[in-house]
Amino acid sequence: AQTVTQSQPEMSVQEAETVTLSCTYDTSESDYYLFWYKQPPSRQMILVIRQEAYKQQNATENRFSVNFQKAAKSFSLKISDSQLGDAAMYFCAYRTPNNNNDMRFGAGTRLTVKP
Amino acid sequence: DTAVSQTPKYLVTQMGNDKSIKCEQNLGHDTMYWYKQDSKKFLKIMFSYNNKELIINETVPNRFSPKSPDKAHLNLHINSLELGDSAVYFCASSQEYWAGPADTQYFGPGTRLTVL
Numbered sequence: 001a002q003t004v005t006q007s008q009p010e011m012s013v014q015e016a017e018t019v020t021l022s023c024t025y026d027t028s029e030s031d032y033y034l035f036w037y038k039q040p041p042s043r044q045m046i047l048v049i050r051q052e053a054y055k056q057q058n059a060t061e062n063r064f065s066v067n068f069q070k071a072a073k074s075f076s077l078k079i080s081d082s083q084l085g086d087a088a089m090y091f092c093a094y095r096t097p098n099n100n101n102d103m104r105f106g107a108g109t110r111l112t113v114k115p
Numbered sequence: 116d117t118a119v120s121q122t123p124k125y126l127v128t129q130m131g132n133d134k135s136i137k138c139e140q141n142l143g144h145d146t147m148y149w150y151k152q153d154s155k156k157f158l159k160i161m162f163s164y165n166n167k168e169l170i171i172n173e174t175v176p177n178r179f180s181p182k183s184p185d186k187a188h189l190n191l192h193i194n195s196l197e198l199g200d201s202a203v204y205f206c207a208s209s210q211e212y213w214a215g216p217a218d219t220q221y222f223g224p225g226t227r228l229t230v231l
Binding site: 035037042043044045046047050089091103105107108 | 157203205219223227
């Protein structure tokens, strides 16, 4: 069963505008970490932001911020002042707290930035 | 100053051949991983090595064999390649295995494998 769900296969935003990418996950754990990765056409997987489940405060990294709703198991990514270089595939990921310690990824959202 | 590097970047080969993909990290991390990204962009973990010891071996055909000569390297060897092996393979590393969920994984650039 898919642990991480990204319901938006594609999103589009005008340059300088704000866009929000959705992510929901399924877990029975109380301690875990959530990540957003960016994959540009170069295929490199780049860490954008991460959130610790025990922290109530939403993580922010410059123009990137998250809206973490633990009860709703929702972890959306907001990109402010979108730039052309933000165009990429964005993957939401959940890190399992068990011994395997592996990462589970969503299907990805392709973001297009229009000039 | 590449943190996690993979070679080759592209690999085109015939069915039945044996090939290897190399991965190296210069971050001093103890744990390394191999992921497979299929044509639908799904990323799935294949293997995880901690300090040269295999930790995770997901349901992967035994034609795939990871080899870790030292903790900075984790190579992926594939025997008897099949059409379904065509995908992008990502190597990743993280600082400590037992650091738990806090540990962030850093990914290499990927290797696009095409089996004809």
